[in-house]
Amino acid sequence: MELLSPLVPILIIVIKSGVAIFALVTAFAYAVWIERRVMARMQSRIGPNRAGPFGLLQPLADAVKVLLKEEIIPQDAKVPIYLLAPAVSLVPALLSFAVVPIGPEIEILGQKITLYLADLNVGVLYVFALASVGVYGIVLAGWSSGSKYSFLGALRSSAQMLSYELPLGLSVVGALMLAGTLSLVQLVEAQKNAWFILLQPLGFLIFIVSAVAEVNRAPFDLPEAETELVAGYHTEYTSIKWAFFYMAEYINMIVVSSIAVTLFFGGWQGPFFPPAVWYFLKVAAFIFLFIWLRATLPRLRYDRLMQFGWKILLPLSLVNIIATAAIMVWQG
Amino acid sequence: MEAFFWVVAIPATVSAVGVVMMRDTVYSALLLVVHLLAVAVLFVLLNAQLIAAVQVVVYAGAIMVLFLFVIMMLGLGRGEGVKEKLPLQRPVALLFGGAMAILLGVVMSQTTIQPVAGALTPGDVLAMGGNTQVVGRLLFSDYLLAFEVTSILLLVAIIGAVVLAKRRL
Numbered sequence: 001m002e003l004l005s006p007l008v009p010i011l012i013i014v015i016k017s018g019v020a021i022f023a024l025v026t027a028f029a030y031a032v033w034i035e036r037r038v039m040a041r042m043q044s045r046i047g048p049n050r051a052g053p054f055g056l057l058q059p060l061a062d063a064v065k066v067l068l069k070e071e072i073i074p075q076d077a078k079v080p081i082y083l084l085a086p087a088v089s090l091v092p093a094l095l096s097f098a099v100v101p102i103g104p105e106i107e108i109l110g111q112k113i114t115l116y117l118a119d120l121n122v123g124v125l126y127v128f129a130l131a132s133v134g135v136y137g138i139v140l141a142g143w144s145s146g147s148k149y150s151f152l153g154a155l156r157s158s159a160q161m162l163s164y165e166l167p168l169g170l171s172v173v174g175a176l177m178l179a180g181t182l183s184l185v186q187l188v189e190a191q192k193n194a195w196f197i198l199l200q201p202l203g204f205l206i207f208i209v210s211a212v213a214e215v216n217r218a219p220f221d222l223p224e225a226e227t228e229l230v231a232g233y234h235t236e237y238t239s240i241k242w243a244f245f246y247m248a249e250y251i252n253m254i255v256v257s258s259i260a261v262t263l264f265f266g267g268w269q270g271p272f273f274p275p276a277v278w279y280f281l282k283v284a285a286f287i288f289l290f291i292w293l294r295a296t297l298p299r300l301r302y303d304r305l306m307q308f309g310w311k312i313l314l315p316l317s318l319v320n321i322i323a324t325a326a327i328m329v330w331q332g
Numbered sequence: 333m334e335a336f337f338w339v340v341a342i343p344a345t346v347s348a349v350g351v352v353m354m355r356d357t358v359y360s361a362l363l364l365v366v367h368l369l370a371v372a373v374l375f376v377l378l379n380a381q382l383i384a385a386v387q388v389v390v391y392a393g394a395i396m397v398l399f400l401f402v403i404m405m406l407g408l409g410r411g412e413g414v415k416e417k418l419p420l421q422r423p424v425a426l427l428f429g430g431a432m433a434i435l436l437g438v439v440m441s442q443t444t445i446q447p448v449a450g451a452l453t454p455g456d457v458l459a460m461g462g463n464t465q466v467v468g469r470l471l472f473s474d475y476l477l478a479f480e481v482t483s484i485l486l487l488v489a490i491i492g493a494v495v496l497a498k499r500r501l
Contacts, residue, residue, distance in 0.1 A: 081362075121462040125385035132393025136365065139397065143358070143404050155405065158397055165394070182464050 016117055020097055028250040029059035035291045042295040069239040076146025077236065085144060086237065086244035089137020092130040093251040099123040100258040101185045103268045103275035115268075115276065116185065123184040124176065127259055128169055131214060135161045137248065138216075138233045145236035153232025156222050156302065163306060164213040164220075167313035171206035174324040175199075175263045184259075188267030197264040202320045204264045206313055208289075211256045213309065215249060217290055219297035222305060257286035336377055344370035357403050361396060368392040379454045382464045 033048070033055065040047025051057040073079065103115035120126050135158055142154020176182060178199060179190035197204050213220035229235070234245045261267060261282040268275035270282075300308070347370065350363040368391045375384035452466065460466050471479050 081358075120381060121464055122381045122385040125382070125389060129385050129388035129393060132389055132397070133369075135393070135397055136400075139400055139404075140362075143400075151404070155401070158401055162394060162397060169389075181462075183462075 012113060013117065016113075017098075020117060021094060024094060024097060024251050024254065025247070027254055028247050029063070031250045031254065031287055032062070032246075033059050034287065035294075038288065038291050039295045042292070063243075066243045067240055071241070072236075072238045074146055074236045078144040078146070081140050081144040083241070085137050085141035086241045086248075087137075088140060089134055089248040090244045090251070092134040092137075093248045093255060096127045096130040096255050097251070097258070099126055099184050100255070100262060101188055101267060102258075102279045119183055119185040122182050124172060124182045124187075124259075124263075127255065128165070131168075131252075132161075132165060134248065134252065137245075141237065141245070142233035145233075147236050149230045150233050150235045153229045153235070156229075157216060157233060160216070160220070160222055160305065160309075161214060163309040164210045164313075167206050167309060167317045168210035168214055170314070170317035170321060171203045171210060172259075172263055173317075173321050174203040177321075177324055177328060184262050184267075188262055188269060191266040191269065195264065195266040200264065200320070200324070202316065203324075204260075206317045206320065207264070208260060210309075210313060211260065212290065212293060213305070215252045215256055217249075217253065218294035219299050220305060221294075221299060222302055253287065253290055254283065257283045257290070260286055337374070340370050340373045340377070344374065358400065361400050361403055364399075365392050365396045368396065379457070380463065382467050 036058070037047040037049075037055065048055040048058040051061045073082065098117035099120050101114075101116040101119075105112050105114050107113070138157045138161075139154050142150040142152075142157070145151070175187070175196045178196060179187045181187060181190070216222075234242055237245065258279075261279065265282050268279040270278035273281075344367055347363045347366040351360050351367065354360040354363060368387060372384040372387040372392070375381075375387060452460075457463055457466050460469075
């Protein structure tokens with residue numbers, strides 16, 4: 001036992017990573033189920049209710065179906081990149097969850113275990129860095145498919161994601177200034193007395209709008225506008241490779257919700273329930289918001305989308321930073 | 333840590349060579365992204381997390397996406413149609429490149445100069461609140477003038493780009 005003790009921290013990290021990935025993939029499956037059920041209700045339909053009680057086994061059925069689909073590689077595809085692109089879009093999505101704290105330290109079998117994989121000094125920047133790497137998955141998928149629809153979808157998405165990364169990054173600066181840190185763990189601690197949504201309402205508003213655009217969800221789902229681009233960048237993908245893009249989208253949605261919760265809604269903090277439950281409830285509320293938006297709002301036109309990002313959101317986020325700085329100096 | 337250095341340094345070098353060797357410009361750009369990411373990991377190994385994150389956000393994330401964007405838009409994909417304008421370029425390049433490599437090798441093996449350690453050890457940085465805090469404080473105190481001059485330079489570049497792109501505003 002004594003000999004093995006240096007291995008324990010490594011073992012803990014490996015187990016935690018495994019649990020995190022498993023949880024994310026499960027959350028993805030049930031986010032899809034919730035989306036289909038909730039949207040069906042909103043549109044006066046019933047939604048999937050055949051597989052298991054309330055259709056709860058539907059994700060399992062979908063997974064089997066997707067795995068058994070035929071793999072098709074288009075004739076004009078640039079094969080190595082065509083095969084790489086789905087992984088390039090999924091892996092950053094999974095990795096960015098590593099810094100999200102879902103609770104304070106707990107003790108299991110005498111070992112102190114933190115409920116996050118890493119407390120980085122540059123936590124928020126790490127998430128944004130991975131988000132910007134994730135763009136490559138979409139760009140490469142569109143380019144390597146050898147199809148006009150895919151390519152147009154990819155071009156749109158890269159322009160859109162680049163444009164909305166700016167307001168997304170700047171909108172959180174106000175909260176970061178108040179907390180004086182980039183570490184997500186310390187950001188949660190800084191909100192012990194007041195959630196930052198109360199101090200940074202404008203910052204939060206800009207953040208959530210940009211976040212919807214950044215994860216390519218309706219009403220900003222231009223990259224896969226089915227009425228004009230078939231399915232955008234993943235038109236030519238089939239089977240499990242297609243499922244990877246789907247997973248990336250939903251896991252990105254979960255990560256963005258987690259960041260919103262951590263930066264503006266006090267993270268895992270809350271009365272009565274255990275911290276992890278609070279974290280889960282808050283993220284679930286955000287997922288519901290994303291679904292609600294999709295069921296409610298029509299898609300924007302592309303030029304309007306770009307104008308909105310550059311001419312409204314970006315200046316507003318700069319104003320928010322200056323105002324926050326001014327108030328902080330004024331209050332000492 | 334030493335072992336990690338080689339795990340990262342070798343792919344970094346190989347991808348850098350690949351950038352200039354590839355025929356297809358898209359592959360060149362992609363290998364450059366790989367190289368930039370590898371360099372970011374090297375920064376992490378040097379305890380410079382902030383620089384690593386900035387490297388990925390700015391270079392790998394923003395600038396290279398724009399590069400790819402332009403390459404794909406203009407369909408610059410394959411470069412085999414390009415004729416070499418200088419016929420003697422290859423042998424001359426090999427000659428001078430080789431000479432440079434030998435020179436560098438000799439200088440590096442003969443040198444007596446020792447690396448100079450900075451004022452702060454990684455422990456000091458942690459005690460002062462972390463990498464980001466220390467860099468921030470230095471930028472707005474000791475290097476304030478350079479920082480402001482850089483921002484003016486960038487502003488001039490932005491205005492220049494807008495003026496050039498939109499001649500009739």
